[in-house]
Amino acid sequence: MQKSILDTILSPADLRALTPEQLPVLAQELRRFIIDIIATKEGHLGASLGVVELTIALHYIFNTPSDNLIWDVGHQAYGHKILTGRKDIFHTNRQKGGISGFPNRAESIYDTFGTGHSSTSISAALGMAMAAGLKGAHNRHHIAVIGDASIASGMAFEGLNHAGVTDANLLVILNDNAIGIDPSVGALKRYLTNVKKGTAREENIFEALNFSYFGPVDGHDLNALTEVLQELKKTKGPKFLHVITTKGKGLALAEREQITYHAPGKFDATTGIRVAKDSTPQPPKYQDVFGHTIVELATLNKKIIGITPAMPTGSSLKYMIEAFPDRAFDVGLAEQHAVTLSAGLATEGMVVFCNIYSTFLQRAYDQVIHDVALQNLPVIFCLDRAGLVGQDGGTHQGVYDLAYLNCIPNLIIYAPSDEIALRNIMYTAQQGLDHPIVIRYPRGRGVHINWQLPFKEITIGKGYNIIKGKKTAVVTLGSIIKNVLTAVNEVNASCSVYDMGFLKPLDTALLDTIFTTYDHIITVEDGSKIGGLGSSVGDYAFAKAYKGSLTILGIPDRFIEHATVEQQYAEAGISVASLSLLLKNLA
Numbered sequence: 001m002q003k004s005i006l007d008t009i010l011s012p013a014d015l016r017a018l019t020p021e022q023l024p025v026l027a028q029e030l031r032r033f034i035i036d037i038i039a040t041k042e043g044h045l046g047a048s049l050g051v052v053e054l055t056i057a058l059h060y061i062f063n064t065p066s067d068n069l070i071w072d073v074g075h076q077a078y079g080h081k082i083l084t085g086r087k088d089i090f091h092t093n094r095q096k097g098g099i100s101g102f103p104n105r106a107e108s109i110y111d112t113f114g115t116g117h118s119s120t121s122i123s124a125a126l127g128m129a130m131a132a133g134l135k136g137a138h139n140r141h142h143i144a145v146i147g148d149a150s151i152a153s154g155m156a157f158e159g160l161n162h163a164g165v166t167d168a169n170l171l172v173i174l175n176d177n178a179i180g181i182d183p184s185v186g187a188l189k190r191y192l193t194n195v196k197k198g199t200a201r202e203e204n205i206f207e208a209l210n211f212s213y214f215g216p217v218d219g220h221d222l223n224a225l226t227e228v229l230q231e232l233k234k235t236k237g238p239k240f241l242h243v244i245t246t247k248g249k250g251l252a253l254a255e256r257e258q259i260t261y262h263a264p265g266k267f268d269a270t271t272g273i274r275v276a277k278d279s280t281p282q283p284p285k286y287q288d289v290f291g292h293t294i295v296e297l298a299t300l301n302k303k304i305i306g307i308t309p310a311m312p313t314g315s316s317l318k319y320m321i322e323a324f325p326d327r328a329f330d331v332g333l334a335e336q337h338a339v340t341l342s343a344g345l346a347t348e349g350m351v352v353f354c355n356i357y358s359t360f361l362q363r364a365y366d367q368v369i370h371d372v373a374l375q376n377l378p379v380i381f382c383l384d385r386a387g388l389v390g391q392d393g394g395t396h397q398g399v400y401d402l403a404y405l406n407c408i409p410n411l412i413i414y415a416p417s418d419e420i421a422l423r424n425i426m427y428t429a430q431q432g433l434d435h436p437i438v439i440r441y442p443r444g445r446g447v448h449i450n451w452q453l454p455f456k457e458i459t460i461g462k463g464y465n466i467i468k469g470k471k472t473a474v475v476t477l478g479s480i481i482k483n484v485l486t487a488v489n490e491v492n493a494s495c496s497v498y499d500m501g502f503l504k505p506l507d508t509a510l511l512d513t514i515f516t517t518y519d520h521i522i523t524v525e526d527g528s529k530i531g532g533l534g535s536s537v538g539d540y541a542f543a544k545a546y547k548g549s550l551t552i553l554g555i556p557d558r559f560i561e562h563a564t565v566e567q568q569y570a571e572a573g574i575s576v577a578s579l580s581l582l583l584k585n586l587a
């Protein structure tokens with residue numbers, strides 16, 4: 001059988017040997033290859049399909065990896081991976097032991113900078129360009145490809161602001177498809193739309209920032225792309241190229257339903273139709289419990305406001321945005337702004353639910369301390385995707401929140417053991433607390449089919465005994481209790497199980513009882529072992545001169561890479577099997 005052009009590309013050097021006429025054929029093959037693999041292996045789809053031509057053009061014109069190419073977020077880098085020697089292992093994408101779903105420096109010399117969180121590419125590329133300048137390597141090019149949602153983030157502006165006063169050999173390419181995961185929002189989006197329509201009356205803002213501006217260019221026209229990139233190669237200093245693309249390009253359904261096809265799960269590679277989900281009733285996703293409960297509460301409490309930074313679908317705040325468009329806001333890809341905006345709203349007595357994925361709140365750490373906790377403003381943070389998140393891997397793990405929040409005064413920190421507890425703590429929090437509260441819950445589904453029960457108030461700072469046993473107490477919090485209870489039942493362990501619920505305030509009265517009752521305490525959490533529940537219990541045990549032994553289980557002091565959540569639990573020693581083994585040995 002005759003080899004496809006794609007089969008002959010083992011590295012960008014092979015790509016650069018092609019004639020310009022061969023490039024559109026390669027684009028077709030590359031698109032097909034991505035679709036065929038992602039249809040069964042799952043992953044991010046729309047973003048990579050949208051940059052197929054741009055990816056080919058960049059590796060064709062620039063001398064990668066000597067020229068540095070950085071993909072912002074990195075969820076659109078599948079074509080880049082395939083063209084840079086990873087075609088044969090692309091089917092292992094996002095699986096344990098396989099390649100990462102994001103650029104990763106440990107994986108390839110072509111992945112010049114690890115990404116996953118957005119809006120870092122301009123700063124990183126500028127750093128590389130400045131270093132090259134200092135080393136006298138003035139001919140090397142440094143390219144940041146950033147999306148229209150990601151460029152609206154503060155960090156991207158910080159990079160542009162600095163780059164504009166340098167002579168760095170930096171090329172920023174705006175891949176403008178007018179959508180993030182959800183449609184892009186904000187004044188910048190409006191401006192970019194006007195630029196595309198030729199109706200922008202303002203001075204070009206990128207030129208105003210001292211960038212040489214090129215575009216807008218059709219990002220699916222390989223001739224236009226290669227031509228403009230050649231031109232850019234000859235232009236010195238900071239340059240900006242505005243490329244217009246369609247997310248999901250080449251798969252009709254993905255073009256039409258861009259939100260769904262950002263990461264569609266399994267689908268038919270020919271039709272694009274998604275594989276039907278099991279129709280038997282299932283417990284709800286935690287995100288939907290949040291999304292529907294906030295609508296219920298907002299109906300009763302007119303002061304409730306909902307905030308999300310660019311994740312209305314992922315957080316399910318979209319339900320409130322639909323129901324109460326004047327009280328629920330997608331503020332764009334801007335976690336820092338989301339937190340301080342929430343603080344501002346709280347100063348005026350609004351009851352603000354600020355929903356941010358655990359991993360993305362890392363961006364707004366100072367805002368949590370300086371703008372919320374220090375001023376003791378009762379913002380209600382809902383941290384979705386807390387704990388281990390599975391295939392997104394190391395960049396997206398929500399395992400640091402308990403530790404990085406534990407040390408902040410004034411914060412209440414709660415991890416519901418199930419979706420009913422999530423609902424009840426949301427109800428409790430909106431009644432008015434004296435402090436800000438962080439509610440952290442995992443990716444995925446809860447455990448109850450009937451979860452929409454009447455609200456019950458939760459007592460702040462109170463933990464509970466769930467199972468009574470002898471000698472050993474297992475002390476836990478959050479949804480990981482499911483693994484603990486399953487393990488206890490499986491091995492018929494004669495231990496007690498405590499659901500602390502709150503990391504802060506810690507139920508020290510309950511701990512006092514536990515210290516006097518048990519010789520051995522095991523803490524279990526799906527957060528970093530350092531600084532979370534185990535650390536707090538350990539500190540308190542030390543202060544109380546507890547004579548028994550303490551075993552702390554949680555996420556070890558290393559990054560947990562992509563795998564299924566179950567595999568990641570096993571790696572951390574908190575899977576049902578690992579807990580069963582531990583409890584069995586105790587018995």
Ligand SMILES: Cc1ncc(C[n+]2csc(CCOP(=O)(O)OP(=O)(O)O)c2C)c(N)n1
Pocket residue numbers: 047073075076116117118146147148149150151175177179180181182247309310311333335360363
């Ligand atoms: C700091 C941060 N917040 C949120 C996200 C989640 N996220 C991943 S992709 C994405 C949208 C990116 O949109 P855009 O930059 O336009 O790229 P596109 O998907 O359109 O290629 C968001 C919000 C993230 N990765 N990082």
Ligand SMILES: CC(=O)[C@@H](O)[C@H](O)COP(=O)(O)O
Pocket residue numbers: 044073075116181263314385392443
């Ligand atoms: C690339 C990125 O950051 C998002 O697309 C993320 O993968 C979403 O995660 P969920 O699938 O958990 O919403």
Ligand SMILES: [Mg+2]
Pocket residue numbers: 147148149175176177178179180
């Ligand atoms: Mg976009």
